[in-house]
Amino acid sequence: MVPAIQVERVSKNYGGMRALDAVTLTIGQGEFFGLLGPNGAGKTTLINILAGLVLASGGSARVLGHDVVNDYRAARRALGVVPQELVFDPFFTVRETLTFQSGYFGIRDNRDWIEEVMHHLDLTERAATNMRALSGGMKRRVLVAQALVHKPPVIVLDEPTAGVDVELRQALWQFIRRLNRDGHTIVLTTHYLEEAEALCGRIAMLKQGRIVALDSTQNLLRMHSGCYVELLLNPDRLPPALKPLVAQCREPGYRLQLKDYNEVERVIAELRASGIEIQEMEVMHPDLEEIFIQIMKKS
């Protein structure tokens, strides 16, 4: 099966700065893929190269087998992009905006699909409203709708929930999950790592233009075999033997980093021997955020 996205040794230089350094990446059809990295890592540059907004300095990129430069028409028809910034054309209403976007992709009379998309994104009541008059959340929904009007098989969302309230975030994820279940390939960039952990089947981590990790979410989480223990103690002090394990001091309490679950017994034993009462205790597996920080530090 043709990959949804194929990036081969793509590089991008801005003057003396190397924004992307020979990035190679393949995303299969139907995947829910996460692209993570700190600010300036090259995530948006990579997305922009796929979308044809930026010209790569080297390498090649394909969307559903179509080269984004030499076969740009087919590549762009196959791709829907939700940009990071809240941009809009202040001259038009929601329905006009979506109708134009649909027309740009060569689709005449797309009314039924546009109405369906507006319905699923809760835009129907605001269809005749000028874009200027919408709240930030509604503008974000319109951006998602604009990316979908031409029914692209591959949808890229560049930090879609930045600055969005909890309710809208949940609604957007429900909607995007549904699209993925229908078979659309989703590529997501986000700084909310708990979202990436919950939604993405596979993740690439970028740092300074290079891929520093590329694996399934489960494998990345298993990279750290240990666990964390959060403790609330009475009195609020640790026995000396446990102080090397402290990952974070909390007010009150402690967070200990353990190499594996077996060490939990040792911790309890040390505390009991020291006459310290455990008021609260929680054992947690490292989340993607911690894995991400470790990987970024190592590389």
Add this chain to the structure above:
Amino acid sequence: MNSDPKTGTGDLPITHYPSPITGFYTLFRKEWLRFWKVSVQTVLAPVLTALLFLLVFAYSLREHVDVFPGVGYAAFLAPGLAMMSVLQNAFANSSSSLMQSKLTGNIIFVLLPPFSHQEFFLAYLLASVARGLVVGAGVLAATVWFVDMRVEHLLWAIAFALAGSGVMGALGIIAGLYSDKVDELSAFQNFIVLPLTFLAGVFYSIHALPPFWQKLSLFNPFFYMVDGFRYGFFGQSDVSPWLSLAIVAAGFFALSCFTLWLLRTGYKLRR
């Protein structure tokens, strides 16, 4: 939600499969609506400005100046004002649209779709021509109540209106691509477009100028557009209309080629 993610065309009927004509036409229509929705500012205002010029200049000079034999000054002035409005508004349409879109970021909505650079160019150009012609027609429709208008060679007038607005539409695209800030575009307008249109013989025949300034006017490309357009009304011009048409057509061809090259390289649109 019904869609076929593999093809991207879903269950749309065959007539709905992607059409480049639809894409180009949609972009043109968007650019048309963009100025039509604010037509008070984009059409009525320039018509009023032209009328004010006519009233002030023509009525203060009508007893003193007879530029062409048998043509009163007010009648001489009207087509020149119309053409000046055509040129300035054709330039304004494409330049302001592109610059504002880049500034606000919504240019992304026309860069993501699969337009060829030719479709992109034609859509912006034709919308500029449309606005230029609408404003020009509005000026003539308003001035006809004040002056004795006659049209000796309508086809010449139409040819120069089309060619002139095409030249300025293409120049507007170049200016819109180049300008990243409002003051950069203002510099184009205030230091190039405005002076060259005002000194294009709109208010005078170049034969009324001293010899040096007459010769210098011949280097102003805008002069040929105005002079040729005016020929369509009076059958008289400062230079041969065929020469004017050749120069304007050559200018349009050169500007179009340059603009298409800029769009093909992604100049200031695709980094």
